[in-house]
Every structure is written in C-alpha cells, then in structure tokens.
Amino acid sequence: MAEPAARTRVVIIGDALPGAWRHDDARDPVFxxxxxxxxxxxxxxxxxxxxxxxxDEGFDCFDVAIALRETGYRGRLRAVVRFLPDPALVRRxxxxxxxxxxxxxxxxxxxxxxPVQGDPDQ
Numbered sequence: 001m002a003e004p005a006a007r008t009r010v011v012i013i014g015d016a017l018p019g020a021w022r023h024d025d026a027r028d029p030v031f032x033x034x035x036x037x038x039x040x041x042x043x044x045x046x047x048x049x050x051x052x053x054x055x056d057e058g059f060d061c062f063d064v065a066i067a068l069r070e071t072g073y074r075g076r077l078r079a080v081v082r083f084l085p086d087p088a089l090v091r092r093x094x095x096x097x098x099x100x101x102x103x104x105x106x107x108x109x110x111x112x113x114x115p116v117q118g119d120p121d122q
Contacts, residue, residue: 011045013037013052013064034059037067047075054081054090054105061090065098076102082109 010029029051036042050073052064061079068077077094084090087105094103 008048009046011042011047011050013050013059014056034064034067037064038071043071047073049076049078051078051080051106054079054084061103062094062097065094065101065103069098069101074100074102076104078104078106080106080108083107 012029012031013034014031030045030047032042032045034056050064050068052061054061061077064079065077079090084105084107087107090105091103094101
C-alpha cells in the first residue's frame with residue numbers, strides 16, 4: 001500500500017480572512033499573528049510554506065523575513081499582493097537581508113489596460 005502524500009504545513013502571518021482559506025481539511029492553514037513568529041509555539045509548527053501580505057497593518061514582508069531569519073527558518077516565504085510594479089526589486093532587497101530564505105512574491109492581479117497605451121496583451 002502506498003504511503004499517504006506528505007502534507008504541506010502552511011502558515012499564514014496575519015489574520016487575512018481565515019474563512020476565505022478554509023477547505024475543512026486537516027491541511028487548512030494555520031494563522032499566526034506577526035508578534036508570535038518568535039514564540040516556541042510558532043517554531044513547533046515547523047511550516048513548509050509561510051504566506052504573508054506584502055504589507056499589512058503594523059508589519060510588512062521585510063519585518064516577517066527578518067523575524068523568520070532570527071528563528072532560523074530557511075524554508076519558503078511568499079508575500080501576497082494584488083499588484084506590484086517591480087517585484088524583482090523586493091526580491092533583491094529580501095535576498096540581501098535574508099540570503100538563506102526562499103522568498104518570492106505572488107501577484108494575484110495583473111494591471112488593467114492603460115487607456116493611453118492600450119491593452120498590454122495586444
């Protein structure tokens with residue numbers, strides 16, 4: 001019999017509408033407040049993937065990256081944002097302050113057509 005697939009332990013920093021993430025499954029993400037990153041309970045979660053808003057009230061992805069660096073976390077951190085004109089700039093900055101962190105940005109929307117320049121897909 002095949003072993004069950006390993007579950008990805010996902011932690012979301014902040015309180016970004018927990019109901020929107022629920023799938024009534026054991027793999028539901030765990031929500032953690034920013035100020036709990038340095039706690040023993042956070043370290044015990046051993047997350048495989050951490051999601052955080054690019055910017056939230058009271059913290060941003062730079063704050064999260066630095067706090068994670070201090071815990072020794074070297075896994076995946078993904079900042080989520082609707083739109084960002086230059087994601088590469090943020091990636092470079094995070095890489096400079098947290099070189100061992102697997103960081104990337106998830107952009108959820110693309111910009112709409114510019115009325116002056118027309119639709120970017122044409």
